[in-house]
Amino acid sequence: MAVSSPSSNLLLLLLISSLDWLSTPGSAFLIDWDHMTSSAPLEPHFTECISRDQETFRCWWSPGTFHNLSSPGALRVFYLKKESPTSEWKECPEYIHSNRECFFDVNHTSVWIPYCMQLRGQNNVTYFNEDDCFTVENIVRPDPPVSLNWTLLNISPSGLSYDVMVNWEPPPSADVGAGWMRIEYEIQYRERNSTNWEALEIQPHTQQTIFGLHIGKEYEVHIRCRMQAFVKFGEFSDSVFIQVTEIPTKESTIPLTLVLVFGILGILILIMLIVVSQQHRLMMVLLPPVPAPKIKGIDSELLKKGKLDELNFILTGGGMGGLPTYAPDFYQDEPWVEFIEVDADDGDSGGKEDNRGSDTQRLLGLPHPVSHRMNMGCSNAISFPDDDSGRASCYDADLPEQDTLMLMATLLPGQPEDEEASLDVEERASERSERSLVPTQTGGPQTWVNTDFYAQVSNVMPSGGVVLSPGQQLRIQESTSATEDEPHKGKEGEDGDETEELKQKELQFQLLVVDPEGNGYTTESNVRQISTPPSSPAPGEGYQTIHPQPVETKPAATAEDNQSPYILPDSPQSQFFAPVADYTVVQELDSHHSLLLNPPPRQSPPPCLPQHPLKAPMPVGYITPDLLGNLSP
Amino acid sequence: MHIMAAIQRGVWALLLWPSLLTVSMPLDCKEEQGSLSGCTSISQEKLLDRVIHHAELIYRVSEESCSLFEEMFLPFPLRLQSSQAGYACITKALPMPSSKSEIQQISDKWLLHSVLMLVQSWIEPLVYLQTTMDRYDHAPDMLLNKTKWVSDKLISLEQGVVVLIKKMLDEGTLATTDSEQSLFQYDVQPEMLESVMRDYTLLSCFKKDAHKMETFLKLLKCRQTDNCP
Numbered sequence: 001m002a003v004s005s006p007s008s009n010l011l012l013l014l015l016i017s018s019l020d021w022l023s024t025p026g027s028a029f030l031i032d033w034d035h036m037t038s039s040a041p042l043e044p045h046f047t048e049c050i051s052r053d054q055e056t057f058r059c060w061w062s063p064g065t066f067h068n069l070s071s072p073g074a075l076r077v078f079y080l081k082k083e084s085p086t087s088e089w090k091e092c093p094e095y096i097h098s099n100r101e102c103f104f105d106v107n108h109t110s111v112w113i114p115y116c117m118q119l120r121g122q123n124n125v126t127y128f129n130e131d132d133c134f135t136v137e138n139i140v141r142p143d144p145p146v147s148l149n150w151t152l153l154n155i156s157p158s159g160l161s162y163d164v165m166v167n168w169e170p171p172p173s174a175d176v177g178a179g180w181m182r183i184e185y186e187i188q189y190r191e192r193n194s195t196n197w198e199a200l201e202i203q204p205h206t207q208q209t210i211f212g213l214h215i216g217k218e219y220e221v222h223i224r225c226r227m228q229a230f231v232k233f234g235e236f237s238d239s240v241f242i243q244v245t246e247i248p249t250k251e252s253t254i255p256l257t258l259v260l261v262f263g264i265l266g267i268l269i270l271i272m273l274i275v276v277s278q279q280h281r282l283m284m285v286l287l288p289p290v291p292a293p294k295i296k297g298i299d300s301e302l303l304k305k306g307k308l309d310e311l312n313f314i315l316t317g318g319g320m321g322g323l324p325t326y327a328p329d330f331y332q333d334e335p336w337v338e339f340i341e342v343d344a345d346d347g348d349s350g351g352k353e354d355n356r357g358s359d360t361q362r363l364l365g366l367p368h369p370v371s372h373r374m375n376m377g378c379s380n381a382i383s384f385p386d387d388d389s390g391r392a393s394c395y396d397a398d399l400p401e402q403d404t405l406m407l408m409a410t411l412l413p414g415q416p417e418d419e420e421a422s423l424d425v426e427e428r429a430s431e432r433s434e435r436s437l438v439p440t441q442t443g444g445p446q447t448w449v450n451t452d453f454y455a456q457v458s459n460v461m462p463s464g465g466v467v468l469s470p471g472q473q474l475r476i477q478e479s480t481s482a483t484e485d486e487p488h489k490g491k492e493g494e495d496g497d498e499t500e501e502l503k504q505k506e507l508q509f510q511l512l513v514v515d516p517e518g519n520g521y522t523t524e525s526n527v528r529q530i531s532t533p534p535s536s537p538a539p540g541e542g543y544q545t546i547h548p549q550p551v552e553t554k555p556a557a558t559a560e561d562n563q564s565p566y567i568l569p570d571s572p573q574s575q576f577f578a579p580v581a582d583y584t585v586v587q588e589l590d591s592h593h594s595l596l597l598n599p600p601p602r603q604s605p606p607p608c609l610p611q612h613p614l615k616a617p618m619p620v621g622y623i624t625p626d627l628l629g630n631l632s633p
Numbered sequence: 634m635h636i637m638a639a640i641q642r643g644v645w646a647l648l649l650w651p652s653l654l655t656v657s658m659p660l661d662c663k664e665e666q667g668s669l670s671g672c673t674s675i676s677q678e679k680l681l682d683r684v685i686h687h688a689e690l691i692y693r694v695s696e697e698s699c700s701l702f703e704e705m706f707l708p709f710p711l712r713l714q715s716s717q718a719g720y721a722c723i724t725k726a727l728p729m730p731s732s733k734s735e736i737q738q739i740s741d742k743w744l745l746h747s748v749l750m751l752v753q754s755w756i757e758p759l760v761y762l763q764t765t766m767d768r769y770d771h772a773p774d775m776l777l778n779k780t781k782w783v784s785d786k787l788i789s790l791e792q793g794v795v796v797l798i799k800k801m802l803d804e805g806t807l808a809t810t811d812s813e814q815s816l817f818q819y820d821v822q823p824e825m826l827e828s829v830m831r832d833y834t835l836l837s838c839f840k841k842d843a844h845k846m847e848t849f850l851k852l853l854k855c856r857q858t859d860n861c862p
Contacts, residue, residue, distance in 0.1 A: 055733050083731075110731035112845050137844055178861055179851025180733050182689070228689075229642075229696040229844075 041065045044075050044119045044127045051140045052234075053173045054181055054227075056109050059092075059102045061119055069121055072097035079104075080116040089118060111136045142183055142225050143171035144237035145206075150221065152244060153209065161214055162244050167207035168223055171234070182228040188236075192218040204228060210242075218243040460594035635704065639697040640775065677800050681857065684793040685850045691786050692843035698779040699836040705773065706829045722838035729845070736852050744853050745798045751846050752791045755839055759784035762835055765828055783839075790846075 042064035051057035061077065063069040077092035079102075092102035116133040120126050145168040153163040166187060170176045176183055184204040188197040200208060213219055219242040226233040275282060459467035729747050730736040736744070763780050766772050798804055855861040 106732065106734055111733075111848075112729075112841050113731050135841060137841070175733070178733075178855040180848065182847075182851075229693045 044069055044121065045129060046117050046119070046132050049117065049132075049134060049139050051109070051136050052143050052171075053175065054111060054137060054140050055106050055175075057104050057136055057139060059104075059117055061100050061102070072100075074121060075127075076120045077102040078118040078120055080118070081110065082114040082116070083110070109136060137227070138230070139232065140181070140227050140230065141232050142174045142181065142227065142234040144235050145169060145171055145185060145223050145225055146237070148221070148223055148237055148240045150210075150240060150242050155215070155244070159215065159246065161212050164210045164213055164242055164244075165207060166210060166221060166223075166240075168237075170206060171225065174225075183225045184228045185223055185225045186233070187221060187223050189219050189221040189242075192220060192241075213242065213244070215244055215246050462592055462594060464592070464594070635700055639701050642693055642697045677797075678857070680793065680797055680800065681850070681854050684790065684797055685847070685854060687786060687790045687793060688843065688847040688850050691783055691790060692840070692847050694779050694783050694786075695836065695840045695843045698776060698783065699833075699840045701773070701776050701779070702833055702836055705776065706769070707833055722834070722841065733852075736849065737856075741853060741856065742802050744849050745794065745802065748846050748849050749791065749794045749798065751842050752787060752794060755842060756784065756787055756791065758835055759787060759839065762832060765832055768828075 044061060044063045044066055047060045047062050049057055049059040059077065061075065063075060069075050072095075077095070078089040079092065080089050081087055093105065093108045094103040095101075096103055112135055114133050114135050116128075116130075118126060118128045118132075147169040148166065149168065150164050150166045153165050155162040168185070170183055174181045174183055182204065184202050185206070185208070186202045187200045187208050187210070189200075189210060190197045200210065210219075210221070220239045221242060222236045222239045224233050224236045456469035457466045458469040461467060730739055759780065763777070763784060766777055766780060
């Protein structure tokens with residue numbers, strides 16, 4: 001009955017299924033018998049049945065542990081095609097004994113109809129497993145796709161990863177074009193040295209994109225396919241290798257060159273700015289200015305021509321008692337300027353006696369502070385150069401002596417009537433060539449004649465005057481006397497004397513008048529006059545006495561007469577005056593507060609002039625300050 | 634995992650419901666003059682494509698349902714009964730081609746009628762399947778939804794094939810499956826195992842026939858186009 005047949009079929013199905021538990025463990029290639037033990041003897045069974053194109057299929061069998069059935073022909077394959085309930089077992093249409101394979105061609109293959117496979121040995125021994133029944137569409141494992149190929153899609157902006165489009169062709173055996181088989185594909189890829197495959201999503205199209213591959217690494221790609229909505233995959237195709245190495249594009253180099261160019265330009269501009277802003281400093285380094293001494297508190301403008309009055313005013317302490325140390329510093333912002341600070345002389349008259357007063361104080365050791373000090377304001381520091389090239393620059397402290405000397409030379413704040421003379425001094429000072437003290441003696445009334453700091457007191461006059469021995473600055477007198485020889489020619493009218501004088505320039509001594517009472521140095525002209533007339537009484541014992549005389553600028557008529565009280569050494573008579581020691585020990589003071597000095601010991605000729613006066617040996621009888629302290633001015 | 638694939642497909646199939654609804658709509662219209670309003674005529678190719686699409690979806694969902702059912706209810710030893718379920722599959726009176734060569738030899742008419750017959754034969758069993766599965770204690774909703782969906786789509790597929798036949802073969806409307814006798818009798822409340830086995834057999838057989846339908850339609854389409862191998 002048609003109605004009951006389904007139910008009876010179902011019952012039969014149930015019975016068979018229940019019997020399945022009791023059946024011997026067969027091959028049942030459709031399922032995995034992982035839990036089955038292999039201890040039981042394995043009878044001949046089918047290993048696998050596969051269809052590649054849903055039009056044909058093959059079945060392989062194995063004899064199992066029954067090796068006596070391994071020979072070809074020992075086992076025969078029978079199949080049952082359940083087209084109708086009256087179907088019969090038929091033998092394999094085509095044997096391939098070398099593979100133990102049974103091939104079903106197109107004529108013997110029907111889709112959607114169950115097949116059952118059976119092995120039969122000799123003597124009708126049947127090895128049959130119910131699990132070996134199938135329908136063809138369920139055993140389809142398509143061939144792998146062919147023509148697997150890849151193209152580079154793009155590279156990431158960072159240049160580290162890229163995308164690849166993989167394309168392929170469906171297997172030729174699968175009739176996809178006609179729609180006979182609907183196939184979907186699965187791409188798998190991995191790095192060259194790794195073991196895990198990355199599987200992409202299964203999809204039915206014949207191309208797929210792989211994202212995020214890394215530059216420089218090599219990838220292996222293969223593909224397989226299966227019928228859509230089915231389970232069994234076909235085999236993998238051959239692998240294709242993908243590798244993209246870094247391509248140095250032109251665009252990546254262009255920014256680099258631009259960056260370099262702009263960087264260099266920026267650096268150049270920066271250097272230019274630095275040069276322009278620090279121009280003065282660079283000029284100082286490259287072209288150091290010529291140093292020139294400066295006097296603290298005095299503007300260099302005053303030293304120029306035509307401003308003597310102001311300078312005099314300042315130097316005389318215009319209302320402030322000399323050059324105060326706290327005078328406005330004109331060169332305050334120039335630390336390299338070496339200043340010569342000239343302090344005010346409290347006691348004596350004005351600025352005329354500045355140097356003299358200081359010298360005297362030095363000699364006498366008075367507590368009045370002597371500030372012959374140089375303001376070495378700089379120590380090799382670079383300072384801004386002035387426009388005037390004759391400025392002093394910094395010198396090393398290693399040569400203080402020369403500086404001291406030269407600065408001493410310029411100590412005389414007298415008004416250089418000759419600008420040239422002052423410039424001479426400055427130039428000489430700058431050149432450091434002359435070591436001799438060249439005083440700027442230009443005949444100013446305030447000129448301190450003697451630049452020698454130390455003079456030996458030969459004799460003390462009862463009137464209170466002190467007779468000084470000649471110093472060593474004969475050359476100075478020569479030059480100065482030479483310059484003033486001519487102007488006073490007419491005055492004195494002693495040509496012969498002058499000539500003699502000229503000859504005996506070396507012999508002329510410079511007489512200093514120390515007037516403890518006060519004013520007046522002898523001017524140069526006076527000194528000249530003192531030295532000029534040869535007619536003078538013999539010096540006697542070598543002492544010289546000089547009376548203080550009023551300063552006379554032009555003692556033309558009374559030159560001779562004025563000079564009478566002066567006792568001059570008999571210069572033309574003796575070439576060398578008995579060398580008088582520069583320094584004499586003061587033995588005692590007499591009642592008139594006169595110094596009684598020892599006779600100077602015989603001494604060798606005075607050392608040569610070019611010798612550095614400071615280097616001259618110290619005389620024996622140097623008056624120490626403490627001794628002089630007992631002396632009253 | 635099989636479950637994950639099944640879930641994915643189920644979700645995908647469920648998402649396609651609206652599209653299928655829109656597809657099924659033109660199938661209702663009749664070509665008679667002054668018939669239903671809002672019926673836009675559709676080309677034969679497009680209709681065939683839609684029908685094929687239907688068939689593909691139905692097959693996919695049925696396959697997912699079958700595998701889901703198999704995992705849920707079938708004990709492991711009984712898993713491979715699908716092969717033996719071939720016995721219980723309903724064989725039609727009309728002989729059907731079973732190979733590609735055979736299919737290529739038969740005419741369009743035969744193909745279409747075969748498809749129609751298949752579709753019509755499965756409408757009722759699927760309805761029955763739904764009722765039986767509701768009786769299960771812990772049937773997953775996804776399975777129930779899938780089976781419901783499949784039965785619905787099968788009906789629309791039938792309608793589409795009818796229209797297609799009308800278009801391609803210029804035939805009149807064919808009778809529906811109401812005339813067919815129901816193959817399943819529910820006299821006795823079946824036992825659980827028997828019910829499960831029956832349902833499983835039903836599902837696997839339906840899966841096979843769905844594949845057959847799809848293949849028929851595809852070959853038919855290929856035949857319509859020029860570049861068919």
